[in-house]
Amino acid sequence: xxxxxxxxxxxxxxxxxxxxxxxxxxxxxxxxxxxxxxxxxxxxxxxxxxxxxxxxxxxxxxxxxxxxxxxxxxxxxxxxxxxxxxxxxxxxxxxxxxxxxxxxxxxxxxxxxxxxxxxxxxxxxxxxxxxxxxxxxxxxxxxxxxxxxxxxxxxxx
Amino acid sequence: xxxxxxxxxxxxxxxxxxxxxxxxxxxxxxxxxxxxxxxxxxxxxxxxxxxxxxxxxxxxxxxxxxxxxxxxxxxxxxxxxxxxxxxxxxxxxxxxxxxxxxxxxxxxxxxxxxxxxxxxxxxxxxxxxxxxxxxxxxxxxxxxxxxxxxxxxxxxx
DNA sequence: ATTAATGCAAACATTTTGCACCATC
DNA sequence: GATGGTGCAAAATGTTTGCATTAAT
Numbered sequence: 001x002x003x004x005x006x007x008x009x010x011x012x013x014x015x016x017x018x019x020x021x022x023x024x025x026x027x028x029x030x031x032x033x034x035x036x037x038x039x040x041x042x043x044x045x046x047x048x049x050x051x052x053x054x055x056x057x058x059x060x061x062x063x064x065x066x067x068x069x070x071x072x073x074x075x076x077x078x079x080x081x082x083x084x085x086x087x088x089x090x091x092x093x094x095x096x097x098x099x100x101x102x103x104x105x106x107x108x109x110x111x112x113x114x115x116x117x118x119x120x121x122x123x124x125x126x127x128x129x130x131x132x133x134x135x136x137x138x139x140x141x142x143x144x145x146x147x148x149x150x151x152x153x154x155x156x157x
Numbered sequence: 158x159x160x161x162x163x164x165x166x167x168x169x170x171x172x173x174x175x176x177x178x179x180x181x182x183x184x185x186x187x188x189x190x191x192x193x194x195x196x197x198x199x200x201x202x203x204x205x206x207x208x209x210x211x212x213x214x215x216x217x218x219x220x221x222x223x224x225x226x227x228x229x230x231x232x233x234x235x236x237x238x239x240x241x242x243x244x245x246x247x248x249x250x251x252x253x254x255x256x257x258x259x260x261x262x263x264x265x266x267x268x269x270x271x272x273x274x275x276x277x278x279x280x281x282x283x284x285x286x287x288x289x290x291x292x293x294x295x296x297x298x299x300x301x302x303x304x305x306x307x308x309x310x311x312x313x314x
Numbered sequence: 315a316t317t318a319a320t321g322c323a324a325a326c327a328t329t330t331t332g333c334a335c336c337a338t339c
Numbered sequence: 340g341a342t343g344g345t346g347c348a349a350a351a352t353g354t355t356t357g358c359a360t361t362a363a364t
Contacts, residue, residue: 024363026319047354062321067354069319083240087329088353105291114289124277125300132271133305134262142297143282148290181338183344204329219346224329226344244354245328 008037009093017076028061032069036079036093042115044082044090082140086111103141109150165194166250174233185218189226193236193250199272201239201247239297243268260298266307 014033015025035053039045045053051066070091073079079091084106103116121139129136171190172182192210196202202210208223227248230236236248241263260273278296286293 019364022318024318026363028320060321064322064355065320083242085238085240103285105285105289105293107291108294114291116285120277120281121298128260128262128273128300129302132262133308134264134271134300134302135308136262136300136302137265138302139298139300141278141299143285143291143293144295144297145286145291145293151290151292176339179343181343183338185345205327217346221330221347222345228329 011037014078017078021076023072023076028065029069029073031057031059031061032066033073033078036091039093041093041095042113044084044092044113046088046090048088050091084111084113084142102139103143105143105145107147107150108144109146112147114147168194171235174235178233180229180233185222186226186230188214188216188218189223190230190235193248196250198250198252199270201241201249201270203245203247205245207248241268241270241299259296260300262300262302264304264307265301266303269304271304 011025011030011033018025018029031054032050035045035050047063047066047070050070051061051063054061054066070079070081070089074081074091077094080094080102082090082092082102082104084090084104105114105116106112121141125136125139128134168182168187168190175182175186188211189207192202192207204220204223204227207227208218208220211218211223227236227238227246231238231248234251237251237259239247239249239259239261241247241261262271262273263269278298282293282296285291
């Protein structure tokens with residue numbers, strides 16, 4: 001596979017992935033996927049976010065359909081489901097389905113989320129797998145703190 | 158997993174922590190704290206779990222009070238709030254409030270959660286803090302996979 | 315034509331809140 | 340006695356589901 005760095009997957013390729021598993025590429029799924037393709041990758045959209053974007057796009061897709069689509073796309077590893085502790089599940093495009101490197105830096109004040117790519121956990125993962133007998137398939141790392149802007153706000157007050 | 162008995166914090170000490178911040182040590186908070194003191198540290202209790210344990214202890218504390226207490230205790234760093242993606246927040250005693258080392262290994266089949274103490278993330282944390290300007294206060298690492306038992310079940314089928 | 319997907323509303327689960335009463339300091 | 344804290348029920352949230360209708364293959 002010639003996987004260039006930031007080459008985005010196309011709707012046609014996504015359609016193929018769906019059909020391989022006997023799912024249909026519907027207009028609704030197409031529109032939802034297009035939203036993720038159009039977003040900067042560091043955006044993490046909730047079902048409600050997606051629904052709102054659809055509405056501003058004059059699209060009348062039901063919220064239940066949004067939930068069902070997001071869950072399906074996550075089960076196919078097209079989207080990644082993430083929890084940031086803000087009360088709802090969020091999703092982002094899974095750009096590198098074969099590599100599990102996925103870090104987030106979450107500001108505890110303004111809830112901003114920043115992504116990171118570095119990964120130094122393979123060694124730790126191996127160690128833990130050996131000790132526990134687990135077959136580890138993925139890991140998730142979150143750093144919590146206060147972003148530069150919120151630190152400044154604290155200093156002012 | 159090894160359940161080493163660290164010197165556990167006492168109710169008296171917890172009372173002091175509450176009073177330092179002008180919170181009262183009520184009978185309800187005492188009972189809820191006692192549950193966490195009595196649990197092996199690798200148990201992660203939801204509000205519903207705590208409420209059920211109270212009921213079996215013939216205690217009639219309202220569920221809203223349980224929620225309010227857990228949130229308060231987490232805000233005081235007495236408890237840690239964790240999300241495992243099972244639809245509810247879970248809490249555990251924060252044994253080492255000054256050290257943020259907190260790993261979980263989650264079985265994607267049976268939802269078993271195992272704890273780990275090792276930490277190799279300080280270096281990565283420093284690096285990320287420098288690059289991002291964040292003041293990092295904590296981090297959270299989760300490994301997902303299949304535990305030994307569930308792997309065996311897969312092999313059988 | 316078959317089968318899955320959608321839309322809607324209703325159900326559900328978890329958590330939060332308003333308010334009168336009660337307990338702790 | 341003042342100030343929080345509790346209990347209850349009601350509401351708010353986020354998500355799922357049943358079912359008739361619609362659309363993709």
